[in-house]
Amino acid sequence: MSGENYKLHHWFGTPPGRYLLAWEQERYDELVADIFGYHALQLGMPGLQALRANRMPHRWLALGADEAQGVPPAEGAADQGVPPALLAEAVALPFAEASLDLVALPHTLELSVDPHAALREVYRVLVPEGRTVISGLNPWSLWGLRQGRARLYQRLGGGGQPYLPDVGEFISPGRLRDWLRLLGFELETISFGCYRPAATKERWLQRHAWMESLGARWWPILGAGYVIVAAKRVPGMRLLEPSWRKAPRTAGAQVQVARRH
Template sequence: MTDQIIKLGDWLKTPPGRLLQAWEASQFDEAVVDIFGYHALQLGCAEIDTLRTNRMPHRWLAGGSEETPAASARLLTDFSALPFGANSLDLVTLPHTLELAADPHTTLREVERVLVPEGRVVVCGLNPASLWGLRQRRARLYRHLGGGELYLPGPSELINYWRLRDWLRLLGFEVESGRFGLYRPAARGEAWLQRYRWMDDLGERWWPIFGAVYFVVAVKRVRGMRLLPADWKRRPAMAAAPRPIAGRTSRTGKKHTL
């Protein structure tokens, strides 16, 4: 029996989806508020406005070519072939974009192409090494055996946090920060999720890498490039300090200074 695919937009309306959406929204608000530039792009997941606290003059929301475009989407495109020139964007956010993409590595490579040097990419994804990921794997097994219901959205497999870091490193990115969140059991009801809310503080302290969701901020590094300060043209040139010139002694014994 094939998996019954749950769309991300529908899943975010469930109690665990609303909990996840609230946590990720707060993380994006904090991460992008001090990222400066001119052009920012969000790929997918219109339910979370990842750029609402960012102050860049040009911000776009792009919907995937395989999904129904949201009313707020500015363009509809294939995430593996973005309609932007190389080195043209200062910030790209990927809210669950990679785990729902047909070819996540190609999508990430395309993001690297359009980002300017020192541009940033912000990624969040569901963690397979978590209680939520464990329930999803069990549900997939039961579905193949003839029963069970999937817990998390998407047809593709979840991307491991360390695998994502390897992809970023191979593409020339440097991870600036990474964190995990939501350590509660994979319950469906609001009451059960709230009952185990104490596990969030405990998990963040004792088993931080097993949160249900991870959040990564990475910067595109270009080797051999040196950034100049914004006021480099206005800085006065440093005058060379006068240096004494060694004198010479004439035949009469008098010292002449050159």
């Protein structure tokens, strides 16, 4: 499999990766439970069951060619996910236009060669009013700050190991929101989470569990992870009024009727 896929999936086996994955699983379970339809697709991340709480009769997991070659298991994870049903790349989905009701993208855009093209494909295959649920790593967070500092040290020739997987530039929620609006999506909800500091050990993450409620209240947009729900909006047709309805009407004149006495 490609190096970027390996780095990301291997990182999800670390203590901070499992912590983020558990939070995302809760959000997906909550958000997809009340999305109805017939066909749902999860693209990428077999270790996360994004559709398990959804009740659509047809649900599939699709993986890219590189990702399907062998995803390293998440260490200590109780649930390794479900086997893929098909191979599909995010930029070229093998589905007809307006054929899916729900598409889940757990960290899919971060690994895509062209995330904007992937979103266009999602818009194409979704039915009108269909939903997409997208999760990603927030560069504007304590974790992202440590990642940026480590990259700066590396550029200056110093040491420093990146805290997050080095898979390229993460997409900020604001940037993703602009892309969605440009393509015709309407943002419905956005959730932030994982406010604990950038620690690598399990015990340090547990010691700072109190920061979850504090962060959600005082700096909610600075969570390490985010999940966005967006709906595909299609402008409705406007019926034009026939021209004969707009023609001026002839005013009726009163006519005197002669009466016989």
